[in-house]
Amino acid sequence: MRRAIALLLLLPLLTGCWSRRELNDTALVIALGIDLVEEGVYEVTLAVAGSGAAGGGKGQQGGESLPSRIVVSGQGRSFAGVLRDIELRLPRRINLTHTLIVVVGERLAEQGLGNTLDFILRAPEFRLQGNIMMVRGGSVRTLLETEPIMESLQTKALSEIAHARVGLEMRLWEFFSARATTYRTPMLPVVDLIQNPDTGPEGQRYAAKLGGAVLLRNDRVIEYLDAREVRAIKWLRGHGREGVLTVPCGEEPGQEDVSFHILQAGRRIRPTLQGGRPAFTVSLTGRLRVTEIQCTRPLMQHEVHEQLVRRAEEELHNLIVRVIEKLQAAEADPLSFGEQVRALYPAVWRQLGERRWGETWRETPVTVSVDLRLQTTGLMSNPL
Amino acid sequence: MRQARISHQQLAALAFTLHFAATELVLPANLAKTGQSGGWLAPLASFLVAALPIALMLGLLARRHPHQALGELACHLLGPFFGRALALLVALISTALTALSLRDVAEVIPVAILPATPLLALAVPFTVVAVYGAYCGAEVLARLSVFFVLANVVIFLLALATLSGLVHPLRLLPLYEHSPLQLFVAAWPPIGWYAESWTFLALAALVDQAHRAGRGLAAGAALATLALMLFTALSLAVFGHQFVADFNFPVYSLFQQITIGELVERLDVILISIWLLGMIVKTATHLWLAANAAGFALGMANERPLLPALAAVALILMALIPNLPWLFLFSTTLWTPFSLSLGLGIPALLLAASWLRGRQCRQPDMQA
Known part of the structure; x- marks a missing residue:
């Protein structure tokens, strides 16, 4: 009897909840992009899953169409600062747990990544399973705003192409693991923003295509590889x-x-x-x-x-x-x-x-x- | 509390839990930092230097003086003053170990699964559960530790099966970069952790077949060493030693990479749940050891009333630890020499006293 009472007294301690956040109060980030605006100033862009994402496209609620994703961006000297700034404009708290893709802007990769990606390694919600890639031929924001073909989310479309072994797949942990050494060269797959083919959504100027890759040394791009060369790299990997x-x-x-x-x-x-x-x-x-x-x-x-x-x-x-x-x-x-x-x-x-x-x-x-x-x-x- | 008996297999499971639970998440990064690609081999050196000799000495003591805890044994061999002083020392060290275990939990959980939960909101309920565990006694904790062993075997096999595609075996070579001494430098922190096992004599005293207590302690330590080596090797083979060295909890980060299709993705939470089970057993056992020794030192017939007081002291000590880097520094610099001196010194002293006492007892017979 005494043990049962003791157990009953202990039960409320096992809930583990503190500062709970309901799903309705959370902005689920599905893609994150970072680019260099000017020396020491970065633009962080977040693609947040909208209510229409689960439905495979634009959802309907009360006669209004719901977007599959919302793209927000802010500029600042640090990621944490920009994130706070974005949160001031969003009615929900940002949640990075479901980030599928991290996109690095061409300018940032050319100038040097430095420690701009440090927050990814430190934040416990990042699981390093997502893909990392570099965008070429446009801004990170343009890429994240592009409507994909056959998927509701561009991030999902790109990671599906990478998973399908057609393009180069670079997981975050793989990239950082190479970056931690002095003798393995980190690689970033390249997403090209190309002129929209006819099959794309109406009025859209760009389409995203996973193609080549870039090699980095000292956090800067040193060499570009085209899609054919990436195929050779994939075979050698x-x-x-x-x-x-x-x-x-x-x-x-x-x-x-x-x-x-x-x-x-x-x-x-x-x-x-x-x-x-x-x-x-x-x-x-x-x-x-x-x-x-x-x-x-x-x-x-x-x-x-x-x-x-x-x-x-x-x-x-x-x-x-x-x-x-x-x-x-x-x-x-x-x-x-x-x-x-x-x-x-x-x-x-x-x-x-x-x-x-x-x-x-x-x-x-x-x-x-x-x-x-x-x-x-x-x-x-x-x-x- | 001292009446219940455990088998030597249960002692082995308990020793495994006490050695492995805390090291599982915290040590691989340190092993990679100093041991680099051969860091996975370092726990073997720690086992040979600290865990094995201590287990053998405790086993010998348990065989020569069955069912006697450290205080009782010291009282018998060295006299009541030294006996009580040694029991008090065990109580102090076990309370400190309880505090360190609590702090490990309070550091890992907010980083891993409950980022917004304040430290005390985690530590206080955990302490209450640990007090209850200690109240139930070592036999209950030993049974619980068997689940921890089984769960770790299962989760390791699962990790191996799902991560095999990411494993680069060559990342485990060379075994040392400059000289084999590097492995001993890497082995230094685990030595400190393993040397804590000199306080486990009270657990060895509970084994029903006293002559098998040493075997149980050695087997538990060997299994814990093997598990630490395997988990470290898996982290190194996937991430490479440079990246592992940069993590705080590399095994946790490794488990974050496990996916089974797009269906099962959060095995890291299962790892943490199993780890928490181990930490509950570890914390409760240290608390039980502290109460057991303190009860003897204070001449109390029933030590249970001491548990809340000792838990409160452990909680205060835990709150005094500034942060995780301090804890790492303390564990790797101050703690190891202190722990190793006591770990090898006290059982050796007791064995010497036991041997001398044995000779003294035999001499009158021979004269007769």
Whole structure:
């Protein structure tokens, strides 16, 4: 009886509630953007989920349409200050728990991120699972105001594209993890604001497209990569699956092409020592499916499909070599080559110097080999 | 309070909880800071330097003098004055450990799940629950600690399964950057935490088969070391040592990354709930140990009335701790040498006294 009374007395202590906030009093931020306005002054833009977000578009209430998201922005010297300033204009308290995307403006990335993103690491509500990207060709606000196709929220659309392995996906923790080292180069996927194609919502000037990426050193952009180069980076990061390789299909290379869908992609990066200095062997493997062929060559003939697969191998090999050379020229290592030397040859790593890995990487020989196999030609064997 | 008996497996689970609960969230960052990529190996050195010798010494004492807590044993071996003084020391240290555990809870919970909750609003109810736990006795706490062990095994396996795609095993190498000494520097803070186990003799005295108490303590400490190594290694293999070193609670941040589809996303809250269970057991056990020793020092037949007073002292001590950085600094600098000196010194002193007493008792027989 006494224990039961004691338990009853303890029960009210277990609610854990203090300063509760009802959902109706909360402004759920789904995307957050930061850009540089002038030296030391930042513009913070928040995309707040509106009442229409849950309904898959503009909702209706009492005859009025409810927006799927509300975009608010403010300027100031610190994120916390701007947030307070925005809260003075919002009737609800800002909640960052559901932030899916952090967008960095092009100007800020060019000038240097500095500690502008420090608040993301400190705020307990940020879970570092969201994606980070850079916007190019417009402001952060323009991107967050753009109406997406097939999704109610632009942030959702962009993260879905990234999740679908089509574009480069960079989680916040992954970005910060690379940034914490001196030898791994942080990368930011780039969202291009392009002129709106016809299929977009009426009257909208821009559409967002996930394309290339930028490499950063000392928090500044040092190199841009285009969408093709990002595909090579993705393969080297172990995410080559779902890509497409297109090569000429005629007996002599011409206008007609064959496209292969990459069903399986593997990569192995092996560090070795050559004369006391690191060298790498990159081996790529993959299985392909023919998705389209524009010429009439008999695919079922061994020589024909061997020739086409060899062309695909050569195409991929050249792309990979070109990208690695570009990375070396920029002294950028977003693919953790240095990390392998550090782990497996610590004495050599100490001798080379962690901070001088960029210079060493520039001179490091990398041998690339590609081994692709044709797995299937789809539902058709030979072309009609 | 002293009548209930526990098995050596329950003692192992209790020792695991006392060693692991607080270190789980707080220590990995420190291990990464000093041990870098090999920081995950450092708890092994701590185990060998502190936890294992202390567990073996306590086991030997429990075997030679079954069912005797530290105060009683010291009274028997060194005389009533030293016995009571030692019991008072245990009471003071266990109260301080209760305060430190309370502070850990008060620091972690607002950062993790209840940002707006004031420190005292967390600490006071938690203390009340801990007092109730201590009131129920060590046997109840030992049973509760078994759940903590099982929950940790499950959550670790879940983390391993869901985070395996993010793991970079090479981030756990090299084992040391400059010299193996680096691992011992990293092992220093866990040594301080593990050395606290000299106060657990009262728990070892509860084991029904006294000759197995040492085994229980050593197994609990070994399991806690393994768990700390695994959780630290997982954090390092995902985030890299530089990033782990920058976090306050890297294991919590690691669990924030777990998602199962788009359905299950908040496993960090489950981690915190399990951690809270462990912290309740830890705080209540330290409080029980404090009351047990204080009761002996004051010559009280029933120590339970002391629990609220000791809890209030722990709460005041907790409130005097300025902040988390101070707590880290205190744990890594002042606490370790103090704790290690007592941890190795007192059981060794008691063992020596026991050995001498044994010889003295045998000599008259031989003369006869």
